Amino acid sequence: MISISLCMIVKNEEEVLARCLDTIKDIVDEINIVDTGSTDKTVEIAKQYTDRVFFFPWTGDFAAARNKSFEFATKEYILYLDADDVILEADRVKLQNLKETLDPSVDSVSMYYDAGTDEFGNVTLRYRRNRLVKRSRNYKWKGEAHVYLEVYGNIINSDISITHKKIRHSVGRNLNIYQQKLERGDVFGPRDYFYYGNELRENGHYEKAIESYQKNISMQEGWVDDKIHACLFMGDCYRFLGDSANELSAVLKSFEFGKPRVEALCRIGYHFHRKRDWKTAAYWYEIATQYPEDPEQWSFSYPAYRTWYPHLQLCVCYYNLNDFEKAYYHNEEARKYRPEDERILHNKRLLEPKI
Template sequence: MIVKDEENSIARCLESVHDLVDEIIIVDTGSVDQTKHIARHYTEQIYDFKWVDDFSSARNYSFKLATKQYIMWLDADDVISKPNRKLLKQLKDHLDPVVNSVTMRYLVNIDKSGNPSFIIKRNRLVKSSCQFKWKGAVHEYLEVSGPILHSDISIHHFKNKTDNSTRNLQIYEKQINKGTVFSPRDLFYYANELRRHNELHKAIKYYTLFLNHKVAWKEDKIASCGRLADCYHLLDDQEKEREIIYKSFEYDSPRADFCCRLGNLFLGKNQVNEAIYWYKYASRLTWDKNCMGFYHVPSWTWLPHTKLSICYYKKGDFKKAYKHNKLALEYLPYDSGLINNQKLIKNKLKNLT
């Protein structure tokens, strides 16, 4: 782990994993709170690393300190739940040593019911002898090769604090000032930082530069189309928003989140039949479990059915509205809004008979 000022979360993280691993290595990049003091309850292997505006440097340093056959990495606001602890234990006991890397699902934006908004696959466990390296000063990634096992283990990400800092943006801009030539991935993540800080026109410029790179990763290109669509949406340019959504289809078959976005655009114009087409399309898609891209959970589960229920309600087809609201409830059985909608539509059906 690399950490800084994580006194509010590090104990929760380490408590969820400490008895499943053979060593815990903490690399601190400048904490001024109780982070290191808390970590010492779980390990004596705590090291200081002078921050050099480069996350990969810190992570690669932490990997060099590891002495076991495999290395697993976590952030301080990650947690392994009881069911996933069991899966991790099984993996540890039965992992085929031919495997170089194990992916685990990263669950992001957890709601009060424990449902994530996004699921991302990440290489979480790697063979030490492969000496895989982290790449990228910001939004770093672990470059792996060889046999990869896609596990069913999930890591829950619980963000304790809102990060409004410009730290990442400043790192990128320092690199620009030094004349650093950005990789395609750097262009993508720099554009993300610009968008996050509402520099929308500049973000559009860098997303476009990224999309023009032939060697960029397909999944980042698809994600870039989604972020570009966000920018155009915020600028109220629906024509460009729709255009970039369709462009995402050039890189792979349509994804449910983009289909739902098209449905939203048509529904916003009260073009209900066109909206129904795209929500139906989304509802029939199935996610490729080996895909390493961003999985927007609502779009692949309950959201298309909720929207279809609204569309059919607008058309006065209460039978279909009831059907799709019921399908949405199968994913979110305790959602008060869906429960109330079901009662409302049921009353409409009674009145018709």
């Protein structure tokens, strides 16, 4: 059986730290917590779980803080979590089994990061991260805001999920980090432009976000999945700006970088949906419902686009096409994922007398 060091960086996490540690404390062999300047009871709570609490002054550089936390690990493998992460019971069982059976020749184990869930427990945003890494490989974190662990070697993909349960969002924090990089004259790479675009978009700066996405797309370097999502997010920006033609062009441009993503298909469907071209919209939504999940995908995945969302939209399309049986069928498919969604229940009441 391998041994595991948990490494965390924290700051003012008194509301969530115990919730996190309670889901992992009996699986790992060591807990290392690096506090970067808490002014609440975070350190006091941390010390209830471990005597390995360390301090590192916050410099605005997430990679530096995460790398420091890794320096305190003493076990064979390092697992990292954020304070607002939890491991659900089914995943705790899988993680314990992984610990007992992992081949020590493995350098890294990737796990799903379920970064968002809806009120019905459905995952809304999922992607993979190298989550359990061999300490002797001395992997390093890179970047300042949206950091990544530079990993190579023998990597395996697991079906374990780490679930993110954020209480509040740090509005503008990462955007400020990127703006400071620009002010310093730092050279941006394709990854920087992609994530800077995301921060701009999420903070309502749509024109600037489009510029940043275009810079990402125009560079030959960079991860192709980032370019695909840059196209999709650029399309969203155009939609928010009321530019329907450029919205569709941006989404279709994502096809240049690989097979169509289900997120693109639903966006195209919604483009025609808003034009009340119900047949064309239904065509794209139907394709989306037939797309299976790719368990090997590392980049952003939004499961709603292959589950309840296209079915709910198909209900609307077929209702407007007077095909009430198909409308009812797709509404029932959507209800499997969101059984108490009032929109779906309203559709059910509306359609039942018609079939």
